[in-house]
Amino acid sequence: MPKSPVELLPRRRSLRLGRDTREEILNAAEELLQRRGYNAFSYHHIAVRLGIRNAAIHYHFPAKEDLGVALIRRYRERFDEWRQSMAGLADAWDKLQAYFKTYRDYLQDQCKCCPGGVLGTEFDAIPQVMRDEARQLMREIYEWLIATLEQGRAQGTLCFKGRAEDEAVVLGSTLQGALQIARLAGPERFHQALDQLALELTGRVPERQAAA
Amino acid sequence: MPKSPVELLPRRRSLRLGRDTREEILNAAEELLQRRGYNAFSYHHIAVRLGIRNAAIHYHFPAKEDLGVALIRRYRERFDEWRQSMAGLADAWDKLQAYFKTYRDYLQDQCKCCPGGVLGTEFDAIPQVMRDEARQLMREIYEWLIATLEQGRAQGTLCFKGRAEDEAVVLGSTLQGALQIARLAGPERFHQALDQLALELTGRVPERQAAA
DNA sequence: GTCTATATCCGGATAGAC
DNA sequence: GTCTATCCGGATATAGAC
Numbered sequence: 001m002p003k004s005p006v007e008l009l010p011r012r013r014s015l016r017l018g019r020d021t022r023e024e025i026l027n028a029a030e031e032l033l034q035r036r037g038y039n040a041f042s043y044h045h046i047a048v049r050l051g052i053r054n055a056a057i058h059y060h061f062p063a064k065e066d067l068g069v070a071l072i073r074r075y076r077e078r079f080d081e082w083r084q085s086m087a088g089l090a091d092a093w094d095k096l097q098a099y100f101k102t103y104r105d106y107l108q109d110q111c112k113c114c115p116g117g118v119l120g121t122e123f124d125a126i127p128q129v130m131r132d133e134a135r136q137l138m139r140e141i142y143e144w145l146i147a148t149l150e151q152g153r154a155q156g157t158l159c160f161k162g163r164a165e166d167e168a169v170v171l172g173s174t175l176q177g178a179l180q181i182a183r184l185a186g187p188e189r190f191h192q193a194l195d196q197l198a199l200e201l202t203g204r205v206p207e208r209q210a211a212a
Numbered sequence: 213m214p215k216s217p218v219e220l221l222p223r224r225r226s227l228r229l230g231r232d233t234r235e236e237i238l239n240a241a242e243e244l245l246q247r248r249g250y251n252a253f254s255y256h257h258i259a260v261r262l263g264i265r266n267a268a269i270h271y272h273f274p275a276k277e278d279l280g281v282a283l284i285r286r287y288r289e290r291f292d293e294w295r296q297s298m299a300g301l302a303d304a305w306d307k308l309q310a311y312f313k314t315y316r317d318y319l320q321d322q323c324k325c326c327p328g329g330v331l332g333t334e335f336d337a338i339p340q341v342m343r344d345e346a347r348q349l350m351r352e353i354y355e356w357l358i359a360t361l362e363q364g365r366a367q368g369t370l371c372f373k374g375r376a377e378d379e380a381v382v383l384g385s386t387l388q389g390a391l392q393i394a395r396l397a398g399p400e401r402f403h404q405a406l407d408q409l410a411l412e413l414t415g416r417v418p419e420r421q422a423a424a
Numbered sequence: 425g426t427c428t429a430t431a432t433c434c435g436g437a438t439a440g441a442c
Numbered sequence: 443g444t445c446t447a448t449c450c451g452g453a454t455a456t457a458g459a460c
Contacts, residue, residue, distance in 0.1 A: 021443080039252040040337035042435055056444050058437065113333050120392030121325050121333040125252035138396040162417075166408040169401050173389030174382050180332030181385055184350040189381050196378040200412065205374075233425080254453055268426050270455065427460070434453080442445075 022060045024050055026074060029067055034112035038068060038122050038130075065127040072133040075115050076140060083144055092152030093202060096171075099148075100194055103175045107190050111183050116141070117176040145171055158201050171197065234272045236262055238286060241279055246324035250280060250334050250342075277339040284345040287327050288352060295356055304364030305414060308383075311360075312406055315387045319402050323395050328353070329388040357383055370413050383409065 028049045032041035043057045043064070061067035082102075089095050106112045119126065119134040126134075145168035152158025160167045178193035195205045240261045244253035255269045255276070273279035294314075301307050318324040331338065331346040338346075357380035364370025372379045390405035407417045 036337040037249060037251060037334050039249060040334060043437090044435070052443095053445060054436085055438085055446080059443060062437080064436065116396065117329070117389065117392055118333055120395045121330055122249050122252060123392075123395040125248040135396050138393065142397060160412075161415075162408055162411045166404040166411075169390060169393065169405040170386050170408045173387075173393055173405050174385045175389070176392065177329065177385030177387070177389030178381060180329055180335075180388065181350065181381065183332045183335040184328065184347050185354065192378040193381040193385050196374055196382045199374045199378075200372075203373075255455090256453070264425095265427060266454090267428080267456085271425060274455085276454070425460105427458100429457085429459100431456075432454085434451105436449105436451085438449080439447085440445100441447100442443105 021050070021052070021056070025057055025060055025067070026071060029071055030074075031110070031112065033068075033071060033118055034106065034115065035110060037118050038126055065129055068127065068130045069133050072115065072119070072130060072137055076133070076137050079137070079140060079144075083140075090155075091157050092148050092155060093157040095148050096152070096158070096201070097206070099145075100175070100197075103179060104190075104194070106179060107182055107187055111179075111187065113179050113183070114176050116172070117180055120176075142168060142172065152201075159203065160201060233262070233264070233268070237269055237272055237279070238283060241283055242286075243322070243324065245280075245283060245330055246318065246327065247322060249330050250338055277341055280339065280342045281345050284327065284331070284342060284349055288345070288349050291349070291352060291356075302367075303369050304360050304367060305369040307360050308364070308370070308413070309418070311357075312387070312409075315391060316402075316406070318391060319394055319399055323391075323399065325391050325395070326388050328384070329392055332388075354380060354384065364413075371415065372413060 025046055028046045029041070032045055043054050046057055047054050057067075061070065086095050086098055089098070103114060106114055116134070116138055119130070120138075123131060123134075146164045149158060149160065149164040149167055149171075153160065153164065174193055174197060178190045181193075182188075182190040191208060195208075199205050237258055240258045241253070244257055255266050258269055259266050269279075273282065298307050298310055301310070315326060318326055328346070328350055331342070331349075335343060335346075358376050361370060361372065361376040361379055361383070365372065365376065386405055386409060390402045393405075394400075394402035403420060407420075411417050
């Protein structure tokens with residue numbers, strides 16, 4: 001008698017807390033990456049948080065760089081989905097504000113850095129495969145920023161001098177840098193930077209939205 | 213017979229290459245910090261570069277955090293001296309361009325990050341004494357930026373909307389973030405960001421200066 | 425001041441039982 | 443899939459000779 005379809009499915013793992021361990025590892029690693037950097041977190045940190053053992057993590061991610069690459073891939077996929085979900089918005093300024101919000105959320109959530117900031121800073125101290133992946137992520141964000149800025153200027157909802165390519169770098173750099181500065185000088189600095197960006201791009205400062 | 217004045221001077225150490233070892237350690241550590249981050253460099257890295265042994269570094273800096281603090285103190289002293297040397301410049305835009313140049317030099321010199329970017333990123337993973345010192349450094353730079361922006365607007369050499377406090381954060385964040393982005397997306401990105409800042413602050417883009 | 429030698433600990437990684 | 447046990451290398455740090 002052939003096996004039933006159910007038996008052919010991947011075996012249901014003895015799931016702790018009813019969640020997927022691999023995902024939980026990624027979630028914990030993501031927070032550690034954005035708070036401590038790649039070289040300052042260990043499998044042990046993750047293991048303690050999840051109440052599992054070191055070796056269990058190695059089962060899911062044989063080497064640490066595998067975990068690192070998986071993290072960046074997930075950022076890329078997430079950004080791609082987010083970008084698609086935003087494509088419907090007619091107003092480029094609305095899109096940009098939604099993008100700002102993801103950074104505001106980082107700030108609110110334990111004053112985390114953004115992935116680009118961490119990986120850029122540690123660039124000389126991360127494995128080559130992670131560098132390649134990080135470059136891809138940065139390129140995808142950059143292209144979206146340029147397109148959005150161009151759209152906004154064309155429709156009259158955004159205003160800036162010079163080329164969209166250049167303004168995009170300023171925008172990305174400011175968000176990234178301001179998160180780091182907020183850790184040294186307080187969260188208010190980040191909000192000041194965002195207000196100033198809004199002022200320059202639209203001529204006015206919107207009400208400050210609370211993060212989710 | 214009393215000791216001669218010469219004998220009372222600190223004993224001349226057997227100097228390798230005719231330089232001061234402590235300074236050389238700081239120089240090597242500084243480059244490692246800005247390229248790899250605090251947690252990704254070791255005494256061994258420094259020892260190899262200087263052709264000395266691990267233990268020799270511990271003689272000058274008993275614990276790694278002592279080295280870290282000394283590094284940031286040196287940044288602070290250097291910035292203070294630089295600030296004083298710039299005080300004579302009448303034009304605030306000239307001062308700002310001189311400040312930009314220090315970042316351009318970081319870029320040219322092995323694509324280094326700036327100290328604030330590194331310490332902000334690793335903030336949760338550095339010793340408390342280093343955090344305190346890093347906060348001081350950031351505050352001193354911030355205050356200088358604000359004063360310079362206000363001076364520039366008053367004399368008409370700089371132009372920006374809103375408050376100088378807010379524009380100062382944008383300026384600092386952009387420089388810091390753009391150095392990191394340059395590592396991921398190429399040095400041209402950094403120059404684009406600087407051109408855009410100049411365009412917004414003065415209405416035109418100056419010739420691109422080569423770094424020293 | 426710098427060396428050799430060593431202590432100690434930690435992080436990444438693997439083997440094999442369950 | 444997760445565990446225990448273990449190996450290995452690297453990093454901080456100290457003791458004591460020169």
